[in-house]
Amino acid sequence: MTKASLFFRLPSSMGVLELSSEVLAHFEANKQRRCFSREAGGQLFATFNQPSVIKIVKATGPRATDQRSVFGYEPDRAAEKIEIWENYAQGIHFIGDWHTHRQKIPKPSSTDDNSMRDMVQQSSHDLDGFIMIIVGQAGFPEGIYVSFHSRKSSVQLRSLGYNFR
Numbered sequence: 549m550t551k552a553s554l555f556f557r558l559p560s561s562m563g564v565l566e567l568s569s570e571v572l573a574h575f576e577a578n579k580q581r582r583c584f585s586r587e588a589g590g591q592l593f594a595t596f597n598q599p600s601v602i603k604i605v606k607a608t609g610p611r612a613t614d615q616r617s618v619f620g621y622e623p624d625r626a627a628e629k630i631e632i633w634e635n636y637a638q639g640i641h642f643i644g645d646w647h648t649h650r651q652k653i654p655k656p657s658s659t660d661d662n663s664m665r666d667m668v669q670q671s672s673h674d675l676d677g678f679i680m681i682i683v684g685q686a687g688f689p690e691g692i693y694v695s696f697h698s699r700k701s702s703v704q705l706r707s708l709g710y711n712f713r
Contacts, residue, residue, distance in 0.1 A: 553603075556694050556705035562676065563600025565694065565705060574607045575683045575692065580618075580650045587621035589614070589647030591631055592679055593640040604679070606635065607646055621647045644679030644697075654684035654693045664697040 551569035558565055571592075578588040590609020594602050608631050610616060613624035623645075632642045645667070649655075664680045671678075677698035684691040689707040696703055 552710040554689055554692075554710055555708040557708055558602070558705065559696055559698075559703050563602065564708065565679065565696075566601055566603040566711075567681075567694075568603060568605050571604050571607045572688060575646065575681075575688075578610065578648060579683055579685055579691075580648045581685060584618060585650070586616040586618055587648050588616065589621040589623060589645065591623075591628055591642055592644045592646055592681065593631075593635045594643045595640060602643065604643065606640060609646075618650070641675075643675065644681070646681035646683065648683045651684045652686040653690055654682040656680065656682060656693060656695065661702065664695075664702065668697050668699055 552572070553569055554567045554572060556565040556567075579585075580587060588610040590607055590611070592604050593606040593608070594604045596602060609623065610621075611624050611627050613627055615622040615624075635642065645664075647660075660680065660682065664678060668678055677696050680693075680695045680697060682693040684693070689709070694705040694707075696705055
């Protein structure tokens, strides 16, 4: 079976962001496909094994303890902290969040942007910033919004397409 990763260009000379086939399958399984489907979301975890490649290897959530509605998603923050420590112990690093929208081609709301700005400002970390992914109803890459948020700015990342292995 062929597995495909989806790549995005990171800002400046930071390299590329790779979304593994397992992560893409997780997003696909949690899309809001029906009128009354609730938003889903979770955290993103990555490895830094290759120079200039951040590879997202795991997407968590949604959890039974998250607060979910058709137009909103509020994660269980205590469960998220535990996920961060458990994955860090395995050498997998927290790098951001993901959630779904009912739009075919998703776009961030002001709440999404404000939440990411607050996360970057309030977190203690060694990263240049965090990744936010919004999963829409359309196929990938059109149906996925990927952005990078630093202390100074945010930018939507451009898709470089798939790489088949």
